[in-house]
Amino acid sequence: FVITMFVAAVIPSVNAVLFQLVAITLHTRMNPEAAPAGERRDFRARMIALRDGWGAIVLLGGVIGGIYGGIFTVNEAAAFGTVFAFLFMVFRGRLTKQVLMDSLRDTAANTAMIYLILFGATIFGYFVSATRMPDELVNLMQVWGLSPALVIAVLIVMYLILGSIFDTMSALLITLPFTFP
Template structure:
Protein backbone atom coordinates (compact mmCIF):
# COMPACT_ATOMS: atom_id res chain seq x y z
CA UNK A 1 0.00 0.00 0.00
CA UNK A 2 1.15 3.63 -0.39
CA UNK A 3 3.47 4.82 2.39
CA UNK A 4 0.99 7.53 3.48
CA UNK A 5 -1.80 4.96 3.91
CA UNK A 6 0.51 2.61 5.82
CA UNK A 7 1.66 5.33 8.23
CA UNK A 8 -1.74 6.96 8.78
CA UNK A 9 -3.59 3.63 8.99
CA UNK A 10 -1.25 2.03 11.50
CA UNK A 11 -1.13 5.18 13.64
CA UNK A 12 -4.92 5.48 13.59
CA UNK A 13 -5.22 1.88 14.82
CA UNK A 14 -2.68 2.61 17.56
CA UNK A 15 -4.55 5.75 18.63
CA UNK A 16 -7.83 3.86 18.76
CA UNK A 17 -6.35 0.98 20.74
CA UNK A 18 -4.46 3.18 23.22
CA UNK A 19 -7.49 4.85 24.75
CA UNK A 20 -5.35 7.96 25.38
CA UNK A 21 -7.26 10.10 22.87
CA UNK A 22 -10.47 10.07 20.95
CA UNK A 23 -10.26 9.19 17.28
CA UNK A 24 -10.87 12.85 16.41
CA UNK A 25 -7.19 13.49 17.16
CA UNK A 26 -6.30 11.86 13.82
CA UNK A 27 -7.71 14.55 11.48
CA UNK A 28 -6.69 17.25 13.95
CA UNK A 29 -3.03 16.23 13.90
CA UNK A 30 -2.97 15.67 10.14
CA UNK A 31 -4.30 19.21 9.75
CA UNK A 32 -1.79 20.58 12.29
CA UNK A 33 1.07 18.95 10.38
CA UNK A 34 0.00 20.77 7.21
CA UNK A 35 -0.98 24.07 8.86
CA UNK A 36 2.43 25.70 8.47
CA UNK A 37 3.30 28.83 6.51
CA UNK A 38 6.78 27.58 5.46
CA UNK A 39 5.20 24.43 3.99
CA UNK A 40 3.42 26.63 1.44
CA UNK A 41 6.80 26.89 -0.29
CA UNK A 42 6.63 23.24 -1.34
CA UNK A 43 3.74 23.39 -3.85
CA UNK A 44 5.14 26.63 -5.27
CA UNK A 45 8.64 25.19 -5.78
CA UNK A 46 7.07 22.07 -7.30
CA UNK A 47 5.10 24.28 -9.68
CA UNK A 48 8.22 26.30 -10.54
CA UNK A 49 10.04 23.07 -11.37
CA UNK A 50 7.23 21.87 -13.66
CA UNK A 51 7.09 25.25 -15.39
CA UNK A 52 10.84 25.16 -15.98
CA UNK A 53 10.55 21.66 -17.47
CA UNK A 54 7.92 22.65 -20.03
CA UNK A 55 9.44 26.09 -20.62
CA UNK A 56 12.49 24.91 -22.56
CA UNK A 57 14.89 25.30 -19.65
CA UNK A 58 16.28 21.75 -19.58
CA UNK A 59 17.27 21.84 -23.27
CA UNK A 60 19.21 25.08 -22.81
CA UNK A 61 20.95 23.85 -19.68
CA UNK A 62 21.96 20.66 -21.50
CA UNK A 63 23.38 22.66 -24.42
CA UNK A 64 25.40 24.75 -21.98
CA UNK A 65 26.65 21.66 -20.12
CA UNK A 66 27.67 19.98 -23.37
CA UNK A 67 29.42 23.14 -24.59
CA UNK A 68 31.28 23.43 -21.28
CA UNK A 69 32.60 19.88 -20.78
CA UNK A 70 31.06 17.73 -23.53
CA UNK A 71 34.37 17.53 -25.43
CA UNK A 72 36.13 15.70 -22.57
CA UNK A 73 36.38 11.93 -22.27
CA UNK A 74 32.93 10.79 -21.16
CA UNK A 75 31.68 14.29 -21.91
CA UNK A 76 28.02 13.33 -22.14
CA UNK A 77 28.12 11.48 -18.81
CA UNK A 78 29.82 14.44 -17.17
CA UNK A 79 27.40 16.87 -18.83
CA UNK A 80 24.53 14.81 -17.35
CA UNK A 81 25.97 15.40 -13.86
CA UNK A 82 26.72 19.10 -14.39
CA UNK A 83 23.37 19.82 -16.02
CA UNK A 84 21.58 17.95 -13.23
CA UNK A 85 23.29 20.25 -10.73
CA UNK A 86 22.05 23.29 -12.66
CA UNK A 87 18.53 21.87 -12.92
CA UNK A 88 18.55 20.82 -9.26
CA UNK A 89 18.91 24.50 -8.39
CA UNK A 90 15.56 24.99 -10.13
CA UNK A 91 13.42 21.93 -9.48
CA UNK A 92 14.14 20.83 -5.87
CA UNK A 93 13.17 17.25 -6.77
CA UNK A 94 15.36 14.24 -7.53
CA UNK A 95 12.87 12.40 -9.73
CA UNK A 96 12.05 15.57 -11.70
CA UNK A 97 15.76 16.12 -12.35
CA UNK A 98 16.23 12.56 -13.64
CA UNK A 99 13.17 12.85 -15.89
CA UNK A 100 13.94 16.31 -17.31
CA UNK A 101 17.65 15.76 -18.01
CA UNK A 102 17.56 12.02 -18.62
CA UNK A 103 14.83 12.18 -21.26
CA UNK A 104 17.28 14.10 -23.47
CA UNK A 105 20.76 12.92 -22.44
CA UNK A 106 20.07 9.20 -21.92
CA UNK A 107 19.14 8.61 -25.59
CA UNK A 108 22.13 10.74 -26.64
CA UNK A 109 24.52 8.67 -24.48
CA UNK A 110 23.10 5.38 -25.75
CA UNK A 111 23.44 6.59 -29.35
CA UNK A 112 27.19 7.18 -28.75
CA UNK A 113 27.75 3.67 -27.41
CA UNK A 114 27.55 4.19 -23.65
CA UNK A 115 26.64 1.10 -21.65
CA UNK A 116 22.93 1.12 -20.83
CA UNK A 117 23.44 0.22 -17.16
CA UNK A 118 26.14 2.87 -16.64
CA UNK A 119 23.96 5.46 -18.39
CA UNK A 120 20.98 4.73 -16.16
CA UNK A 121 23.06 4.66 -12.97
CA UNK A 122 24.91 7.88 -13.82
CA UNK A 123 21.69 9.80 -14.44
CA UNK A 124 19.95 8.31 -11.39
CA UNK A 125 22.72 9.42 -9.05
CA UNK A 126 23.06 12.82 -10.72
CA UNK A 127 19.34 13.33 -10.13
CA UNK A 128 19.88 12.89 -6.38
CA UNK A 129 21.44 16.35 -6.44
CA UNK A 130 17.88 17.63 -6.76
CA UNK A 131 17.28 17.18 -3.03
CA UNK A 132 20.64 18.59 -1.89
CA UNK A 133 21.26 21.66 -4.05
CA UNK A 134 18.96 24.50 -2.87
CA UNK A 135 16.11 25.21 -3.21
CA UNK A 136 15.21 21.70 -2.09
CA UNK A 137 11.90 20.31 -0.86
CA UNK A 138 13.51 18.01 1.79
CA UNK A 139 15.55 20.97 3.10
CA UNK A 140 12.30 22.93 3.56
CA UNK A 141 10.66 19.97 5.31
CA UNK A 142 13.60 19.57 7.66
CA UNK A 143 13.56 23.29 8.45
CA UNK A 144 9.88 23.05 9.41
CA UNK A 145 10.29 19.84 11.42
CA UNK A 146 13.41 21.02 13.25
CA UNK A 147 12.28 24.64 13.65
CA UNK A 148 15.38 26.07 11.97
CA UNK A 149 15.73 28.66 9.21
CA UNK A 150 14.94 27.40 5.71
CA UNK A 151 17.37 30.00 4.40
CA UNK A 152 20.16 28.56 6.57
CA UNK A 153 19.34 25.08 5.29
CA UNK A 154 19.50 26.30 1.70
CA UNK A 155 22.94 27.85 2.24
CA UNK A 156 24.16 24.81 4.15
CA UNK A 157 23.33 22.59 1.17
CA UNK A 158 25.49 24.52 -1.30
CA UNK A 159 28.98 23.16 -0.53
CA UNK A 160 27.88 19.55 0.15
CA UNK A 161 26.02 19.71 -3.17
CA UNK A 162 29.12 20.99 -4.95
CA UNK A 163 31.25 18.30 -3.25
CA UNK A 164 28.91 15.54 -4.43
CA UNK A 165 28.79 17.04 -7.93
CA UNK A 166 32.59 17.05 -8.18
CA UNK A 167 32.85 13.47 -6.93
CA UNK A 168 30.27 12.30 -9.48
CA UNK A 169 32.09 14.17 -12.26
CA UNK A 170 35.31 12.38 -11.30
CA UNK A 171 33.49 9.04 -11.19
CA UNK A 172 31.94 9.61 -14.63
CA UNK A 173 35.34 10.59 -16.06
CA UNK A 174 37.20 7.62 -14.56
CA UNK A 175 34.64 5.08 -15.80
CA UNK A 176 34.43 6.74 -19.23
CA UNK A 177 38.21 6.80 -19.58
CA UNK A 178 38.41 3.13 -18.67
CA UNK A 179 35.70 2.25 -21.20
CA UNK A 180 36.96 4.76 -23.79
CA UNK A 181 33.79 6.77 -24.19
CA UNK A 182 34.80 9.59 -26.52
CA UNK A 183 33.68 13.16 -25.99
CA UNK A 184 31.83 15.45 -28.35
CA UNK A 185 33.53 17.79 -30.76
CA UNK A 186 35.06 20.76 -28.93
CA UNK A 187 33.12 23.98 -29.44
CA UNK A 188 34.74 27.37 -29.88
CA UNK A 189 34.53 30.33 -27.55
CA UNK A 190 31.73 31.89 -29.58
CA UNK A 191 29.55 28.76 -29.35
CA UNK A 192 30.26 28.45 -25.61
CA UNK A 193 29.25 32.06 -25.02
CA UNK A 194 26.08 31.57 -27.08
CA UNK A 195 25.12 28.49 -25.04
CA UNK A 196 25.76 30.44 -21.83
CA UNK A 197 23.76 33.44 -23.02
CA UNK A 198 20.77 31.25 -23.91
CA UNK A 199 20.81 29.58 -20.48
CA UNK A 200 21.55 32.64 -18.36
CA UNK A 201 17.91 33.23 -17.40
CA UNK A 202 17.68 29.70 -15.97
CA UNK A 203 21.01 30.01 -14.15
CA UNK A 204 19.89 33.27 -12.54
CA UNK A 205 16.89 31.71 -10.78
CA UNK A 206 18.76 30.27 -7.75
CA UNK A 207 20.72 33.52 -7.50
CA UNK A 208 17.46 35.49 -7.33
CA UNK A 209 15.91 33.06 -4.83
CA UNK A 210 18.84 32.88 -2.40
CA UNK A 211 19.85 36.50 -2.95
CA UNK A 212 16.31 37.67 -2.24
CA UNK A 213 16.08 35.61 0.95
CA UNK A 214 19.35 36.83 2.41
CA UNK A 215 18.92 40.34 1.09
CA UNK A 216 15.80 40.58 3.23
CA UNK A 217 13.59 41.11 0.18
CA UNK A 218 11.36 38.09 0.81
CA UNK A 219 10.98 35.00 2.99
CA UNK A 220 11.69 31.47 1.67
CA UNK A 221 7.96 30.94 1.15
CA UNK A 222 7.63 34.21 -0.75
CA UNK A 223 10.75 33.23 -2.70
CA UNK A 224 8.89 30.16 -3.94
CA UNK A 225 6.14 32.40 -5.33
CA UNK A 226 8.77 34.60 -6.97
CA UNK A 227 10.24 31.44 -8.53
CA UNK A 228 6.85 30.58 -10.04
CA UNK A 229 6.39 34.06 -11.54
CA UNK A 230 9.97 34.02 -12.83
CA UNK A 231 9.46 30.57 -14.38
CA UNK A 232 6.37 31.77 -16.26
CA UNK A 233 8.19 34.86 -17.54
CA UNK A 234 11.21 32.82 -18.66
CA UNK A 235 8.97 30.29 -20.40
CA UNK A 236 7.28 33.05 -22.40
CA UNK A 237 10.61 34.77 -23.14
CA UNK A 238 11.91 31.49 -24.58
CA UNK A 239 8.60 31.13 -26.46
CA UNK A 240 8.22 27.58 -25.18
CA UNK A 241 5.36 28.08 -22.73
CA UNK A 242 1.90 27.92 -24.29
CA UNK A 243 -1.42 28.15 -22.49
CA UNK A 244 -1.86 24.40 -22.90
CA UNK A 245 1.54 23.68 -21.34
CA UNK A 246 0.75 26.12 -18.54
CA UNK A 247 -2.47 24.27 -17.72
CA UNK A 248 -0.68 20.90 -17.84
CA UNK A 249 2.06 22.19 -15.52
CA UNK A 250 -0.54 23.37 -12.99
CA UNK A 251 -2.34 20.01 -13.15
CA UNK A 252 0.86 17.95 -12.77
CA UNK A 253 2.02 20.18 -9.92
CA UNK A 254 -1.31 19.79 -8.12
CA UNK A 255 -1.01 15.99 -8.26
CA UNK A 256 2.63 16.01 -7.11
CA UNK A 257 1.88 18.48 -4.31
CA UNK A 258 -1.07 16.40 -3.13
CA UNK A 259 1.10 13.27 -2.95
CA UNK A 260 3.78 15.08 -0.95
CA UNK A 261 1.28 16.75 1.38
CA UNK A 262 -0.59 13.51 2.11
CA UNK A 263 2.71 11.94 3.16
CA UNK A 264 3.55 14.98 5.31
CA UNK A 265 0.16 14.86 7.05
CA UNK A 266 0.44 11.14 7.77
CA UNK A 267 4.02 11.46 9.01
CA UNK A 268 3.00 14.40 11.21
CA UNK A 269 0.33 12.23 12.84
CA UNK A 270 2.90 9.49 13.46
CA UNK A 271 5.42 11.97 14.90
CA UNK A 272 2.77 13.36 17.24
CA UNK A 273 1.87 9.91 18.55
CA UNK A 274 5.43 8.72 19.21
CA UNK A 275 6.08 11.99 21.04
CA UNK A 276 3.05 11.36 23.22
CA UNK A 277 4.42 7.90 24.00
CA UNK A 278 7.76 9.48 24.95
CA UNK A 279 9.67 7.39 22.42
CA UNK A 280 12.24 10.11 21.53
CA UNK A 281 13.13 10.68 25.19
CA UNK A 282 13.38 6.92 25.82
CA UNK A 283 15.63 6.42 22.79
CA UNK A 284 17.80 9.39 23.77
CA UNK A 285 18.21 7.94 27.26
CA UNK A 286 19.06 4.51 25.82
CA UNK A 287 21.60 6.03 23.42
CA UNK A 288 23.20 8.07 26.18
CA UNK A 289 23.51 5.00 28.39
CA UNK A 290 25.51 3.26 25.64
CA UNK A 291 28.24 5.91 25.96
CA UNK A 292 28.75 5.96 22.20
CA UNK A 293 29.99 9.52 22.09
CA UNK A 294 29.31 11.89 19.23
CA UNK A 295 31.23 9.75 16.67
CA UNK A 296 29.32 6.63 17.60
CA UNK A 297 26.03 8.49 17.47
CA UNK A 298 26.74 9.95 14.01
CA UNK A 299 27.67 6.50 12.67
CA UNK A 300 24.55 4.93 14.15
CA UNK A 301 22.31 7.76 12.90
CA UNK A 302 23.77 7.38 9.40
CA UNK A 303 23.12 3.64 9.41
CA UNK A 304 19.51 4.17 10.59
CA UNK A 305 18.86 6.84 7.95
CA UNK A 306 20.49 4.85 5.14
CA UNK A 307 18.31 1.85 5.93
CA UNK A 308 15.21 4.06 6.26
CA UNK A 309 15.97 5.71 2.91
CA UNK A 310 15.90 2.31 1.22
CA UNK A 311 12.24 1.85 2.13
CA UNK A 312 10.66 5.19 3.09
CA UNK A 313 10.08 8.27 0.94
CA UNK A 314 12.23 11.25 1.97
CA UNK A 315 9.38 13.48 3.18
CA UNK A 316 8.03 10.79 5.49
CA UNK A 317 11.50 9.84 6.74
CA UNK A 318 12.29 13.43 7.70
CA UNK A 319 9.09 13.94 9.67
CA UNK A 320 9.40 10.55 11.35
CA UNK A 321 13.05 10.66 12.34
CA UNK A 322 13.61 14.34 13.16
CA UNK A 323 11.65 14.09 16.46
CA UNK A 324 13.61 10.94 17.33
CA UNK A 325 17.17 11.74 16.25
CA UNK A 326 17.45 15.53 16.48
CA UNK A 327 17.12 15.74 20.31
CA UNK A 328 19.93 13.19 20.60
CA UNK A 329 22.06 15.10 18.07
CA UNK A 330 21.68 18.37 19.97
CA UNK A 331 22.38 16.55 23.25
CA UNK A 332 25.74 15.55 21.77
CA UNK A 333 26.39 19.16 20.82
CA UNK A 334 25.65 18.92 17.08
CA UNK A 335 24.33 21.92 15.21
CA UNK A 336 20.75 21.25 13.99
CA UNK A 337 21.58 22.66 10.55
CA UNK A 338 24.58 20.35 10.17
CA UNK A 339 22.53 17.36 11.28
CA UNK A 340 19.85 18.34 8.77
CA UNK A 341 22.34 18.21 5.91
CA UNK A 342 23.53 14.79 7.10
CA UNK A 343 19.93 13.60 7.11
CA UNK A 344 19.14 14.96 3.63
CA UNK A 345 22.33 13.50 2.11
CA UNK A 346 21.37 10.11 3.58
CA UNK A 347 17.91 10.36 2.07
CA UNK A 348 19.38 11.49 -1.26
CA UNK A 349 21.33 8.23 -1.28
CA UNK A 350 18.01 6.52 -0.55
CA UNK A 351 16.74 7.78 -3.92
CA UNK A 352 19.21 5.46 -5.68
CA UNK A 353 19.18 2.45 -3.35
CA UNK A 354 16.81 -0.46 -4.04
CA UNK A 355 14.17 -1.62 -3.42
CA UNK A 356 12.35 1.75 -3.31
CA UNK A 357 14.86 4.06 -5.00
CA UNK A 358 12.57 6.48 -6.82
CA UNK A 359 15.29 7.75 -9.18
CA UNK A 360 16.06 4.18 -10.23
CA UNK A 361 12.45 3.63 -11.28
CA UNK A 362 12.49 6.80 -13.41
CA UNK A 363 15.78 5.79 -15.05
CA UNK A 364 14.51 2.24 -15.59
CA UNK A 365 11.56 3.64 -17.50
CA UNK A 366 13.83 5.85 -19.63
CA UNK A 367 16.35 3.10 -20.44
CA UNK A 368 13.97 0.11 -20.50
CA UNK A 369 16.21 -1.78 -18.08
CA UNK A 370 15.21 -4.05 -15.22
CA UNK A 371 15.60 -2.83 -11.65
CA UNK A 372 18.06 -5.67 -11.05
CA UNK A 373 20.39 -4.46 -13.79
CA UNK A 374 20.26 -0.82 -12.67
CA UNK A 375 20.70 -1.78 -9.00
CA UNK A 376 23.92 -3.60 -9.87
CA UNK A 377 25.22 -0.76 -12.05
CA UNK A 378 24.59 1.88 -9.39
CA UNK A 379 26.64 0.18 -6.65
CA UNK A 380 29.99 1.92 -7.48
CA UNK A 381 28.20 5.28 -7.47
CA UNK A 382 26.68 4.53 -4.07
CA UNK A 383 30.22 3.87 -2.82
CA UNK A 384 31.22 7.38 -3.94
CA UNK A 385 28.16 8.88 -2.25
CA UNK A 386 29.02 7.09 1.01
CA UNK A 387 32.47 8.69 0.95
CA UNK A 388 30.79 12.07 0.43
CA UNK A 389 28.43 11.32 3.33
CA UNK A 390 31.41 10.55 5.57
CA UNK A 391 33.02 13.88 4.65
CA UNK A 392 29.81 15.83 5.24
CA UNK A 393 29.37 14.09 8.60
CA UNK A 394 32.97 14.60 9.73
CA UNK A 395 33.40 18.19 8.53
CA UNK A 396 30.65 20.41 10.03
CA UNK A 397 32.11 23.57 8.48
CA UNK A 398 31.40 22.18 5.03
CA UNK A 399 27.73 22.81 5.85
CA UNK A 400 27.98 25.61 8.40
CA UNK A 401 30.60 27.99 6.99
CA UNK A 402 28.36 29.66 4.41
CA UNK A 403 25.37 30.24 6.78
CA UNK A 404 27.74 31.59 9.45
CA UNK A 405 29.41 33.88 6.90
CA UNK A 406 26.09 35.35 5.77
CA UNK A 407 24.91 35.64 9.40
CA UNK A 408 28.07 37.54 10.34
CA UNK A 409 27.74 39.81 7.32
CA UNK A 410 24.11 40.51 8.28
Protein backbone atom coordinates in the same frame (compact mmCIF):
# COMPACT_ATOMS: atom_id res chain seq x y z
CA PHE B 1 17.24 31.95 10.51
CA VAL B 2 16.15 30.44 7.17
CA ILE B 3 18.74 32.42 5.24
CA THR B 4 21.42 31.28 7.70
CA MET B 5 20.38 27.67 7.14
CA PHE B 6 20.41 28.23 3.38
CA VAL B 7 23.90 29.71 3.48
CA ALA B 8 25.05 26.88 5.75
CA ALA B 9 23.95 24.40 3.08
CA VAL B 10 26.38 25.82 0.53
CA ILE B 11 29.44 23.83 1.67
CA PRO B 12 27.63 20.44 1.79
CA SER B 13 26.06 21.23 -1.58
CA VAL B 14 29.40 22.07 -3.16
CA ASN B 15 30.85 18.87 -1.66
CA ALA B 16 27.97 16.84 -3.09
CA VAL B 17 28.50 18.34 -6.55
CA LEU B 18 32.25 17.70 -6.39
CA PHE B 19 31.75 14.08 -5.30
CA GLN B 20 29.24 13.55 -8.10
CA LEU B 21 31.68 15.01 -10.63
CA VAL B 22 34.42 12.70 -9.37
CA ALA B 23 32.07 9.69 -9.54
CA ILE B 24 30.98 10.58 -13.07
CA THR B 25 34.56 11.13 -14.17
CA LEU B 26 35.71 7.80 -12.73
CA HIS B 27 32.73 5.95 -14.21
CA THR B 28 33.23 7.40 -17.68
CA ARG B 29 37.00 6.75 -17.57
CA MET B 30 36.41 3.09 -16.70
CA ASN B 31 33.43 2.75 -19.06
CA PRO B 32 33.84 5.21 -21.98
CA GLU B 33 30.76 4.00 -23.86
CA ALA B 34 28.58 5.17 -20.93
CA ALA B 35 29.14 8.78 -22.02
CA PRO B 36 30.48 9.05 -25.56
CA ALA B 37 32.16 12.32 -26.48
CA GLY B 38 29.94 14.75 -28.32
CA GLU B 39 30.77 16.84 -31.33
CA ARG B 40 33.23 19.63 -30.47
CA ARG B 41 31.76 23.11 -30.94
CA ASP B 42 33.72 26.16 -31.96
CA PHE B 43 33.84 29.38 -29.93
CA ARG B 44 31.14 31.09 -32.01
CA ALA B 45 28.65 28.23 -31.45
CA ARG B 46 29.36 28.35 -27.72
CA MET B 47 28.67 32.08 -27.58
CA ILE B 48 25.40 31.59 -29.48
CA ALA B 49 24.35 28.93 -26.98
CA LEU B 50 25.29 31.27 -24.12
CA ARG B 51 23.27 34.09 -25.70
CA ASP B 52 20.26 31.81 -26.14
CA GLY B 53 20.48 30.75 -22.48
CA TRP B 54 20.47 34.28 -21.09
CA GLY B 55 17.09 33.76 -19.37
CA ALA B 56 18.34 30.91 -17.20
CA ILE B 57 21.46 32.87 -16.28
CA VAL B 58 19.43 35.97 -15.32
CA LEU B 59 16.95 33.84 -13.36
CA LEU B 60 19.72 32.06 -11.46
CA GLY B 61 21.54 35.31 -10.76
CA GLY B 62 18.33 36.99 -9.58
CA VAL B 63 17.36 34.20 -7.21
CA ILE B 64 20.80 33.51 -5.72
CA GLY B 65 21.80 37.18 -5.76
CA GLY B 66 18.56 38.19 -4.08
CA ILE B 67 19.03 35.65 -1.29
CA TYR B 68 22.68 36.43 -0.61
CA GLY B 69 22.08 40.15 -1.05
CA GLY B 70 19.38 40.07 1.61
CA ILE B 71 16.77 41.40 -0.79
CA PHE B 72 14.36 38.57 -0.08
CA THR B 73 14.03 35.38 1.92
CA VAL B 74 14.36 31.86 0.52
CA ASN B 75 10.58 31.51 0.16
CA GLU B 76 10.33 34.87 -1.56
CA ALA B 77 13.19 33.81 -3.86
CA ALA B 78 11.24 30.69 -4.80
CA ALA B 79 8.20 32.82 -5.64
CA PHE B 80 10.40 35.26 -7.59
CA GLY B 81 11.93 32.41 -9.58
CA THR B 82 8.55 30.87 -10.32
CA VAL B 83 6.98 34.12 -11.50
CA PHE B 84 9.92 35.07 -13.69
CA ALA B 85 10.21 31.58 -15.20
CA PHE B 86 6.50 31.82 -16.03
CA LEU B 87 7.01 35.27 -17.58
CA PHE B 88 9.97 34.02 -19.64
CA MET B 89 7.76 31.27 -21.07
CA VAL B 90 4.98 33.73 -21.84
CA PHE B 91 7.25 36.27 -23.57
CA ARG B 92 9.11 33.59 -25.54
CA GLY B 93 5.82 32.18 -26.76
CA ARG B 94 6.44 28.73 -25.30
CA LEU B 95 3.48 28.70 -22.92
CA THR B 96 0.74 26.73 -24.60
CA LYS B 97 -2.46 25.46 -23.06
CA GLN B 98 -1.04 21.91 -23.03
CA VAL B 99 2.18 22.99 -21.30
CA LEU B 100 0.20 24.91 -18.69
CA MET B 101 -2.14 21.96 -18.04
CA ASP B 102 0.81 19.53 -17.77
CA SER B 103 2.54 21.88 -15.31
CA LEU B 104 -0.60 22.22 -13.19
CA ARG B 105 -1.12 18.43 -13.23
CA ASP B 106 2.49 17.79 -12.16
CA THR B 107 2.22 20.42 -9.44
CA ALA B 108 -0.99 18.88 -8.10
CA ALA B 109 0.56 15.39 -8.11
CA ASN B 110 3.68 16.59 -6.27
CA THR B 111 1.63 18.53 -3.74
CA ALA B 112 -0.59 15.53 -3.08
CA MET B 113 2.48 13.33 -2.60
CA ILE B 114 4.00 15.79 -0.13
CA TYR B 115 0.78 15.94 1.87
CA LEU B 116 0.48 12.15 1.89
CA ILE B 117 4.00 11.95 3.29
CA LEU B 118 3.21 14.60 5.90
CA PHE B 119 -0.03 12.90 6.95
CA GLY B 120 1.63 9.49 7.07
CA ALA B 121 4.57 10.80 9.08
CA THR B 122 2.22 12.54 11.51
CA ILE B 123 0.19 9.38 12.07
CA PHE B 124 3.37 7.31 12.36
CA GLY B 125 4.81 9.80 14.85
CA TYR B 126 1.66 9.66 16.94
CA PHE B 127 1.69 5.87 17.14
CA VAL B 128 5.42 5.74 17.87
CA SER B 129 4.94 8.28 20.67
CA ALA B 130 1.91 6.39 22.01
CA THR B 131 4.04 3.25 22.38
CA ARG B 132 6.70 5.28 24.26
CA MET B 133 9.32 3.72 22.01
CA PRO B 134 11.50 6.87 21.78
CA ASP B 135 11.69 7.11 25.57
CA GLU B 136 12.61 3.44 25.78
CA LEU B 137 15.34 3.91 23.15
CA VAL B 138 16.79 6.83 25.11
CA ASN B 139 16.71 4.77 28.32
CA LEU B 140 18.37 1.85 26.52
CA MET B 141 21.16 4.09 25.23
CA GLN B 142 21.72 5.45 28.74
CA VAL B 143 21.81 1.93 30.23
CA TRP B 144 24.33 0.82 27.63
CA GLY B 145 26.39 3.95 28.28
CA LEU B 146 26.69 4.93 24.62
CA SER B 147 28.73 8.05 24.01
CA PRO B 148 27.05 10.97 22.20
CA ALA B 149 29.59 10.63 19.37
CA LEU B 150 28.59 7.00 18.81
CA VAL B 151 24.90 7.91 18.80
CA ILE B 152 25.59 10.63 16.20
CA ALA B 153 27.60 8.13 14.11
CA VAL B 154 24.70 5.66 14.20
CA LEU B 155 22.28 8.43 13.17
CA ILE B 156 24.55 9.40 10.26
CA VAL B 157 24.69 5.81 9.02
CA MET B 158 20.92 5.51 9.45
CA TYR B 159 20.31 8.69 7.43
CA LEU B 160 22.72 7.56 4.71
CA ILE B 161 20.74 4.34 4.33
CA LEU B 162 17.36 6.09 4.51
CA GLY B 163 18.59 8.77 2.10
CA SER B 164 19.07 6.11 -0.56
CA ILE B 165 15.44 5.04 -0.18
CA PHE B 166 13.49 8.19 0.74
CA ASP B 167 13.81 11.85 -0.12
CA THR B 168 15.29 14.03 2.62
CA MET B 169 12.05 15.41 4.03
CA SER B 170 10.41 11.99 4.20
CA ALA B 171 13.39 10.49 6.04
CA LEU B 172 13.42 13.36 8.52
CA LEU B 173 9.68 13.20 9.16
CA ILE B 174 9.70 9.46 9.66
CA THR B 175 12.67 9.45 12.04
CA LEU B 176 11.79 12.59 14.00
CA PRO B 177 9.89 10.70 16.73
CA PHE B 178 13.04 8.62 17.37
CA THR B 179 15.73 11.26 16.93
CA PHE B 180 14.12 14.19 18.74
CA PRO B 181 14.27 12.64 22.23
